[in-house]
Amino acid sequence: MDAVSDGGRLPVPDVLGFLAGRWRVTRTVRDLAGADEGHFEGHTTFAPVPDGLLHEEAGEFTWQGVTRPATRTLRFVPGSVPGTAEVRFADGRPFHDLDLRGGRHIAGHPCAADFYRGEFTVTDADHWRSVWRVGGPKKDLVLTTDYVREG
Known part of the structure; x- marks a missing residue:
């Protein structure tokens, strides 16, 4: 996984293997x-x-000048297609699928009256990004997360 392909995206043949480690x-x-x-x-x-x-x-x-500790736990399990994953909440409920074999994936998740649309992009072996757009009657958010591999 050294060369970046189409449009600055790196294909990832095994998402679980790629993600393993600390970021x-x-x-x-x-x-x-x-x-x-x-x-x-x-x-x-x-x-x-x-x-x-x-x-x-x-x-x-x-948020609004106040800093607090924040945590989150998810489970990534093998998807139905080799190299892909199913993302689940800590309690086992389904969240979304994840297929980075093309270096980019779009997923959706309905949550009560809101809808979460996520876009995942791998730029190289040590960097990837997720962008979630959240819309609903009370939410209009964009969450952009950058991941950089450590050690």
Whole structure:
């Protein structure tokens, strides 16, 4: 996985193999309706577990001038097609699919009255990005997360 292909995207033949390890995470959260912007800084570890990878994220989130600890846990399990994954919440509920074999993937997730549309792009062996657009009656957000492989 050294050469970048089409449009600055790196194809990833095995998403679980690619993600395994520790990543530095920076995230901006923009409220398009209220013009507020938040910022997250932390780390994510994709650790092997019997059914795939356990994704554990921890850091600090600053919103409207207040900084608080923030964490999240997800499970990445093998998808129905080799090299892909199914992303699940910590309690096992489905979140979205993930297929980076072309270096880019778009996923959706309905959540009550809101809809989350995620775009995932791998730029090289040590960098990838997710952009979630969240729309609904009370939400109008864009969450942009950059991941940089550590060590």
